[in-house]
Amino acid sequence: MNVTFQKQMKNLEREVLLKSVDLDDDGDDFQFVLDDFSANEEIIAIAPRCVRCNTCVGECPVSAIEPANIFRIAKITDKCVKCEICVQTCPVSAIKLINNSVIYNNEDENDCMEYNLSNVSSSHRVVRMNSISIDYSAENNWDDCANLCPTKAFTLEFKEFFEDSDMDLGIDLAEDTLYPYVNEKMCIGCSACVEISHNDNAIDLDRYIGPIIHSRNLDINHEACVNCYLCEENCPTGAIELVDGEVILDNDKCIRCVECTRHCPVGALKIVDIE
Numbered sequence: 230m231n232v233t234f235q236k237q238m239k240n241l242e243r244e245v246l247l248k249s250v251d252l253d254d255d256g257d258d259f260q261f262v263l264d265d266f267s268a269n270e271e272i273i274a275i276a277p278r279c280v281r282c283n284t285c286v287g288e289c290p291v292s293a294i295e296p297a298n299i300f301r302i303a304k305i306t307d308k309c310v311k312c313e314i315c316v317q318t319c320p321v322s323a324i325k326l327i328n329n330s331v332i333y334n335n336e337d338e339n340d341c342m343e344y345n346l347s348n349v350s351s352s353h354r355v356v357r358m359n360s361i362s363i364d365y366s367a368e369n370n371w372d373d374c375a376n377l378c379p380t381k382a383f384t385l386e387f388k389e390f391f392e393d394s395d396m397d398l399g400i401d402l403a404e405d406t407l408y409p410y411v412n413e414k415m416c417i418g419c420s421a422c423v424e425i426s427h428n429d430n431a432i433d434l435d436r437y438i439g440p441i442i443h444s445r446n447l448d449i450n451h452e453a454c455v456n457c458y459l460c461e462e463n464c465p466t467g468a469i470e471l472v473d474g475e476v477i478l479d480n481d482k483c484i485r486c487v488e489c490t491r492h493c494p495v496g497a498l499k500i501v502d503i504e
Contacts, residue, residue, distance in 0.1 A: 231348070235341035238263070238333075266333040271326060271349065273305050273316060279323040280379045282421040284356065285315040288438070290484050291465045299373055299425055310465055310486035313351060314441055320356045320419035321379045355439030358418030362433045363409050365398045369431040371409045374422035382415035383422050445485050445502045449476050453497040460489040460498055 275285075279302035286294045286303060293308035294315060302323075305315075316326045326349040333342045375383050385407035391398060402408065411422075418436035426432055454476055460469045468482035469489055476497075490498045 232346045233343065235339070235343050238340045238342060241342055263333060263335065265335055267331065269328065269330045271311055272329045272346075273309060273311065273313070274325050274327060275303050275305060276323045276325060277302065278321060278379075279303055279319075280321055280377050280419060280421040281425055282320060282419045283424045284420055284438075285319055285324060288314055288318045290314060291486075297424075310484070310488050312484040312486040313444075314484060316351045317354045317442060318356065318438065320417055322353070326351050352442035352444055354442060355437065356418055357437045357439075358413070358416045359435040359437055360433075361411050361413060361416055361418075361435070363411065364428075364431050364433075365400050365408065367428050367431040369409075369426050369428040371407070373425050374409065374432070377421045377425055379419060379421065380415045380417055382412045382417070384410050384412070386410045441484075443485055443503065445500050447478060447483060447485065447489070448499045448501045449478060450497045450499070451475060453495050455495055455497070457494060459492040459494065463488045463492045 279297060281297035281299070281302060283296050283303060286296045290312065291308055291310055293306050293310065295304040295306055297303040313326055316324045318324075328345075328347050328349050330345045331342060332345070371385060375385050378384075386409075387407060388402040388404060390410065391402060391408065398408065418434065420434055420436065423432050423434050456471060456474050458471055460476065461471055465486065465488055466482045466484055468479045468484070470477045470479075485500065487500060490500055
């Protein structure tokens with residue numbers, strides 16, 4: 230995805246006026262002046278293709294994602310610290326890292342604020358199904374499981390299918406009744422069927438989720454540090470400590486988020502890409 234759009238400054242000025250001027254003020258003296266301006270920020274968003282597996286919810290280290298259910302997809306909340314672990318972990322790549330840049334040039338004759346949105350590529354962790362089994366004696370919402378399976382590995386089949394495949398399900402199969410079937414060669418272990426099941430014991434999934442792939446590190450400028458303790462106080466995982474006036478980082482705990490860099494008043498902490 231690469232999207233660029235513009236917003237007329239006169240429209241932006243009107244919005245700022247409505248939000249900034251007191252209600253008792255008629256706004257006649259309000260003047261909108263903006264110098265050349267540019268900003269850049271990363272956004273994490275969940276696309277409609279979300280299969281409601283809630284893998285992201287379980288892997289988020291700061292509980293910043295509202296779980297999905299049959300009616301809605303998962304949602305990134307304001308608690309997000311941009312560690313990108315959910316982006317790496319989503320089995321169907323439904324969570325996107327988007328670069329959001331805003332540019333204004335007051336010498337541009339169009340007098341517009343320009344917005345640019347573009348996808349940022351990210352490494353992906355291994356998510357793999359080791360084994361999956363179905364309790365055919367259990368009552369469950371099998372149709373929802375089949376509808377949400379991203380690879381169509383989970384299907385509903387009639388008695389004849391299992392007889393032709395020489396599969397013994399351990400129960401007597403009725404005519405004109407659909408029964409669940411999982412093609413293990415197609416299953417990616419996303420866990421959507423497990424999460425959406427009304428019966429917690431209907432599906433047993435064993436899967437493997439690989440290690441986080443770090444694409445950036447935290448660079449610490451010890452000389453610039455002023456020992457304000459803001460990094461330690463705001464680190465969501467307790468990865469940073471000030472010991473005898475020196476910033477000590479626990480790389481195993483560090484999730485490469487932006488909280489410490491955001492709160493450091495002197496720029497002594499910086500996230501840098503690994504070359």
